[in-house]
Amino acid sequence: DGGITQSPKYLFRKEGQNVTLSCEQNLNHDAMYWYRQDPGQGLRLIYYSQIVNDFQKGDIAEGYSVSREKKESFPLTVTSAQKNPTAFYLCASKGDRNSPLHFGNGTRLTVT
Amino acid sequence: GQSLEQPSEVTAVEGAIVQINCTYQTSGFYGLSWYQQHDGGAPTFLSYNALDGLEETGRFSSFLSRSDSYGYLLLQELQMKDSASYFCAVILWYGNKLVFGAGTILRVKS
Numbered sequence: 001d002g003g004i005t006q007s008p009k010y011l012f013r014k015e016g017q018n019v020t021l022s023c024e025q026n027l028n029h030d031a032m033y034w035y036r037q038d039p040g041q042g043l044r045l046i047y048y049s050q051i052v053n054d055f056q057k058g059d060i061a062e063g064y065s066v067s068r069e070k071k072e073s074f075p076l077t078v079t080s081a082q083k084n085p086t087a088f089y090l091c092a093s094k095g096d097r098n099s100p101l102h103f104g105n106g107t108r109l110t111v112t
Numbered sequence: 113g114q115s116l117e118q119p120s121e122v123t124a125v126e127g128a129i130v131q132i133n134c135t136y137q138t139s140g141f142y143g144l145s146w147y148q149q150h151d152g153g154a155p156t157f158l159s160y161n162a163l164d165g166l167e168e169t170g171r172f173s174s175f176l177s178r179s180d181s182y183g184y185l186l187l188q189e190l191q192m193k194d195s196a197s198y199f200c201a202v203i204l205w206y207g208n209k210l211v212f213g214a215g216t217i218l219r220v221k222s
Contacts (some may be wrong), residue, residue, distance in 0.1 A: 031208055042199060042214040043155070050208060058209070090154060097142045097208055100157035101201075 002027045006091050006104035013085075013111050014046060021107045023091035031094040033101065036087045045089065047073040049074055077111065085111045096109045114138035116200055116213035123189055123219045125206045134200035141202040144176045144183045145210065149197045157187065158198075164174045187218070195220045 004025045013019045015079025026031065031050050045058030052112040065082040068074055074093075078085045088108050092101040116136045124130040134144065144160040147155040162168060163178035173186040187194055201209050201212045 009209060013201040035212075037207055045209060045211070048207065066202050081214065094210075096182065097203060098160065098162055100145060100160060101147075101155075103156070103171040105154050 004091060004093055004102055004104035006107050008107060010111045012043055015111055016080045018080060019078050021073045021089055023104060025074055025093045026072060027093055027102060029093035029095050034076045035090045035094045038087050039089060085109060114211045118200060118213040118216045120207055121217045123221065124219050126190055126192060128190050129188050130190060132198050132211055134183045136181050136202060138202050140205035142205065145201045147175050147184045147199045147201065155199060190220050192220050194218060
């Protein structure tokens, strides 16, 4: 079955450590996205990529970095520069402009 | 910039009809989407309006009026399992990216 896989489901880190969240899709989608969701809040765009080897900052990119070396993969690194990294992180992919977003099951990151 | 406004919370009884509104201020978008998210889960796609008018998918319908900068999601024959958060989102011309509203929590009571 086609879909998006995010791993791990839960992640715990100490403050000051960088952490990388994995996102893999086998839907053959060109576009991929990372969103952050805080409790009771909507989805805020961190980074997105339209094509391999290209990506753009979203609305809250500070303290995050991404890479898009392969079409299937779009990992997100939460750096120590991110002031409040504890959140639910959602990866998504999309086909053409009128296609819906397909979401992974998310990674819940807790930094203490 | 872009912004989408939704009510924060709506409560309705089983079997009823509920409408969740979404008003937006944005320049240049392909269409308005709706997503459902249950507690702790990932959002799932419900409906999409590329053109003005009503789109119907089973118990769910969605409406868009570009001239009024307004859309809504209509849920009929409410069931307890419909209790969830509902998000509207626009697909922007620039970058093929989606911007989401803050979401509406729907509580269905028996």
